[in-house]
Amino acid sequence: MSSHLPVPELLRGTLDAMILRTLDRGPSHGYAIARAIERASRGDLLIEEGSLYPALHRLLKRGDLSAEWRITETGRRARYYSLSAQGISHLADELRLWAKVSAAVSRVLAPGPARTDGPAPGGLAEIYGAFTKATLAAAGSEAPREVPA
Amino acid sequence: MIASLRQKFAPLLPLRSEERSAIDCEIALELAHHLESLKSDLISQGHSPTDAAAEAARRFGPADAHAGACRDIALKEHRMWQKIQIALILILSLALAASLTVSLSMSRQQSALAEALQAQADIFRAQAQTSARRTEDAAASAAIKSSLDGGVPGADRQLQGLVYITGLVARPGPYSLPTTNLTLWRAVISAGGVSAEGKLRVTLTRADAKPGESPAAFTIEGASAPAEDPILRPGDVVSVMRE
Numbered sequence: 001m002s003s004h005l006p007v008p009e010l011l012r013g014t015l016d017a018m019i020l021r022t023l024d025r026g027p028s029h030g031y032a033i034a035r036a037i038e039r040a041s042r043g044d045l046l047i048e049e050g051s052l053y054p055a056l057h058r059l060l061k062r063g064d065l066s067a068e069w070r071i072t073e074t075g076r077r078a079r080y081y082s083l084s085a086q087g088i089s090h091l092a093d094e095l096r097l098w099a100k101v102s103a104a105v106s107r108v109l110a111p112g113p114a115r116t117d118g119p120a121p122g123g124l125a126e127i128y129g130a131f132t133k134a135t136l137a138a139a140g141s142e143a144p145r146e147v148p149a
Numbered sequence: 150m151i152a153s154l155r156q157k158f159a160p161l162l163p164l165r166s167e168e169r170s171a172i173d174c175e176i177a178l179e180l181a182h183h184l185e186s187l188k189s190d191l192i193s194q195g196h197s198p199t200d201a202a203a204e205a206a207r208r209f210g211p212a213d214a215h216a217g218a219c220r221d222i223a224l225k226e227h228r229m230w231q232k233i234q235i236a237l238i239l240i241l242s243l244a245l246a247a248s249l250t251v252s253l254s255m256s257r258q259q260s261a262l263a264e265a266l267q268a269q270a271d272i273f274r275a276q277a278q279t280s281a282r283r284t285e286d287a288a289a290s291a292a293i294k295s296s297l298d299g300g301v302p303g304a305d306r307q308l309q310g311l312v313y314i315t316g317l318v319a320r321p322g323p324y325s326l327p328t329t330n331l332t333l334w335r336a337v338i339s340a341g342g343v344s345a346e347g348k349l350r351v352t353l354t355r356a357d358a359k360p361g362e363s364p365a366a367f368t369i370e371g372a373s374a375p376a377e378d379p380i381l382r383p384g385d386v387v388s389v390m391r392e
Contacts, residue, residue, distance in 0.1 A: 053215050
């Protein structure tokens with residue numbers, strides 16, 4: 001297991017998509033969304049948890065989400081967000097876009113034919129091997145897997 | 150009805166302070182719930198409460214900044230509308246000030262115009278008075294001429310110069326000389342006649358009299374003409390005095 005990674009600049013725009021995808025499993029409050037993203041990414045993606053809230057409020061304002069205050073299992077008051085019809089439509093758009101972009105980036109970064117001037121230097125061969133394994137694993141995983149407790 | 154309208158135009162209406170504090174309160178509650186939940190989970194994972202609080206704060210990031218960002222999103226329309234309202238008020242006040250300035254300067258111009266017209270009217274009035282006076286003068290001189298013509302209307306009014314009648318006559322002064330022959334005695338009568346009783350002496354000083362030459366003198370008494378009644382010429386001076 002690699003250490004926590006801050007969400008890279010490239011991935012910032014995908015925070016909205018990750019929130020929408022998480023809420024597609026059912027209404028949830030901000031803290032639960034943060035934990036769900038952490039679990040789904042197996043701890044590889046570390047978002048600054050406070051930054052979830054401006055994103056949630058923006059999606060709420062845009063009409064992708066609705067919100068209501070409820071009492072949690074632990075007896076606290078929390079604001080629960082749920083997907084609106086418009087949010088579902090936007091999630092579909094985001095998923096299509098992400099599939100296209102990630103496939104395109106993977107094609108560029110994927111290991112190509114072997115070098116003609118000898119073996120790849122600096123341990124690149126090893127990294128290519130790991131990359132292939134990870135890509136195959138990702139392609140095989142339909143649903144996000146839960147990190148074993 | 151009113152409630153639904155209010156909801157529809159909510160972003161356009163000024164935000165009441167209780168609405169504003171309700172928004173702030175909701176944001177604060179939401180963020181506090183997150184931090185408390187995170188801290189509880191960290192404690193249950195074996196962190197000390199102090200460590201858990203510090204770790205929760207680190208993972209959450211700057212809470213004030215996040216709360217501020219949420220408030221900005223919630224109040225975005227209101228802020229934008231407020232800015233538009235302020236801009237509109239500014240534009241309207243500027244337009245009002247400009248129109249006031251224009252109307253003030255216009256009224257100033259109008260009063261200046263009125264003064265100019267008044268001055269022009271005064272000038273016209275003065276000119277009218279002058280011309281009336283001239284008309285009166287002309288009428289007066291016409292009367293004189295008529296009298297010199299022997300009071301005959303329509304007589305030849307062409308003038309050929311002045312004669313001066315002085316001394317004991319009713320209206321001494323210069324008289325225009327008509328083209329018809331005017332005699333000494335008729336000139337005296339034109340000047341209103343003699344203004345004294347008894348024997349009077351009338352002298353006639355010709356305009357072309359040589360220096361030292363004594364004027365011709367005639368004696369008159371009452372309303373009768375002198376024995377000799379010469380015809381006057383331009384520049385002659387007629388004096389009536391006591392013997």
